[in-house]
Amino acid sequence: MTTTNPNLNQLFTSDTFADMIKNKLIKTVENYQVSNPQKEIYMMAWGDTTYPIPxxxxxxxxxxxxxxxxxxxxxxxxxxxxxxxxxxxxxxxxxxxxxxxxxxxxxxxxxxxxxxxxxxxxxxxxxxxxxxxxxxxxxxxxxxxxxxxxxxxxxxxxxxxxxxxxxxxxxxxxxxxxxxxxxxxxxxxxxxxxxxxxxxxxxxxxxxxxxxxxxxxxxxxxxxxxxxxxxxxxxxxxxxxxxxxxxxxxxxxxxxxxxxxxxxxxxxxxxxxxxxxxxxxxxxxxxxxxxxxxxxxxxxEECQQECQEIVNYYLENARILKEGLEAFGLTCFGGTNNPYIWVKGAEGMSSWDVFNQLLFKAGIVGVPGSLFGSSGEGFLRLSTLGRREDMEKASCILMGFAAR
The missing domain is CATH 3.40.640.10 (Type I PLP-dependent aspartate aminotransferase-like (Major domain))
Incomplete structure (x- = not known):
């Protein structure tokens, strides 16, 4: 009798990273958009690139x-x-x-x-x-x-x-x-x-x-x-x-x-x-x-400068977004030497609390740190590999809260 691979079956019956993203994170964002159709969403969850190929x-x-x-x-x-x-x-x-x-x-x-x-x-x-x-x-x-x-x-x-x-x-x-x-x-x-x-x-x-x-x-x-x-x-x-x-x-x-x-x-x-x-x-x-x-x-050799421009673009994205996050009152790590910003929530906040805070306040979508392991609890990962205008708009919204 044919049986399933027990190792694959174990992953199938648990929550893999991809499934947690699909079944919880994306659904949360979709439900929020339905309830708030006028709010702009800034997707910073994926490590996907947006700058054109050289x-x-x-x-x-x-x-x-x-x-x-x-x-x-x-x-x-x-x-x-x-x-x-x-x-x-x-x-x-x-x-x-x-x-x-x-x-x-x-x-x-x-x-x-x-x-x-x-x-x-x-x-x-x-x-x-x-x-x-x-x-x-x-x-x-x-x-x-x-x-x-x-x-x-x-x-x-x-x-x-x-x-x-x-x-x-x-x-x-x-x-x-x-x-x-x-x-x-x-x-x-x-x-x-x-x-x-x-x-x-x-x-x-x-x-x-x-x-x-x-x-x-x-x-x-x-x-x-x-x-x-x-x-x-x-x-x-x-x-x-x-x-x-x-x-x-x-x-x-x-x-x-x-x-x-x-x-x-x-x-x-x-x-x-x-x-x-x-x-x-x-x-x-x-x-x-x-x-x-x-x-x-x-x-x-002739392409290396173009590639460096891509890297510089994303690092500037990180600087812009990090400035807004810190003005909002959040503690941030990374964002220099790296296109990811690791955001720490306030004392007692879970990773999903930080996720909801930024989604509901500014329309910013990251990945809860708990999905990366137990030591990620209380953190949120944001990718700055997105478009410059999104980083600027999101940062402006965060600074707007800080100015109130």
Missing amino acids: SKVVEALVDAATKLGHQSTYTGYGEFDGNIKLREAICHNYYKPRGINLKPEEIFVSDGAQSGTFGIQELFGLDNVIALQDPIYPPYLEANLLAGRNNIIYLECNDKNNFVPDIPQSKVDVIYLCFPNNPTGGVATKEQLKAFVDYARSYKSVIIFDAVYSAFITDPNIPKSIYEIEGATECAIEVGSFSKTAGFSGLRLGWSVVPVDLTIKRTVAGELTEMFRISQSIRFWGASNLAQQGGIAVLS
Whole structure:
């Protein structure tokens, strides 16, 4: 008799992050709009981008699409680990300027950071102890639960430790770190990351480092890659993305780095890299040819200024919105070195109380911090990846309350 996957069934019968967004958050907003049709809604819940793709990238996409329409230039399947020119560009144009030397065979292109992160966990045994930041981007947790792992510990991130957790107090096998952090906006110093690298090397553990928001770092003392820390190639996998910096949230393109130097128990140098190559070849036949040509254009020297303008646009959004929130009387974290603002409610307020306060007062929609983990209770995440006019209008409304 056919039965369901018990791990998937467990998630199906519980409240996943996506279902909570759909079934509670969206319905609350819809009900509010029905009762208040004259009120404008400012959607700041999603980490989705709104700024147009750079012009050089558009040219590359049009050229690539045009070539698909001619027999002599048509291309089908590409390399399942990614276009070699794109992987070379990631090595030479993204990592090398940061003083990091990687080889193209250590780069694996995916259709976005979430797919890459999900695939990485397939490298590790189901009995491994997993350490997750709390609050955390929920799909990290859900991917491991879907795989059947249940030995999970949480590293608390709060305003007392600037949302950077201490290293685990016991031995863990895989540590998920995200800096700049989604949802808290926190960033980790070189010294803090070194402590995790030293820990991982000591215990033969692996760090999975989400660096999707690294381009938003403006402080020169904050690392943009885990590989800026000595010894990190021996213990860390890094995930990157084109979504936020080049407007690829719809095109879908990211990458994972599995260094040849990375080893764990009973493996030799290069073995995990080859294992991941095999894993990716089984479940994935490569990212879109069009998206990859766009990625090559993104990493070109002439396009980098356009990408920086996109980043600056969102950081200015964050400054504008944060100014209004603070004038309204709310305590805010993030919004610098990061496009997310982590809003703390008044004493005794739940995350949903903060959500309702901003929705009912100003029409601002965020994601309750409790959806990111127990340590997110009492907070709200706001994304500033939206349109400038929405940030300005919302901030103006908040300042209007403050002036009364």
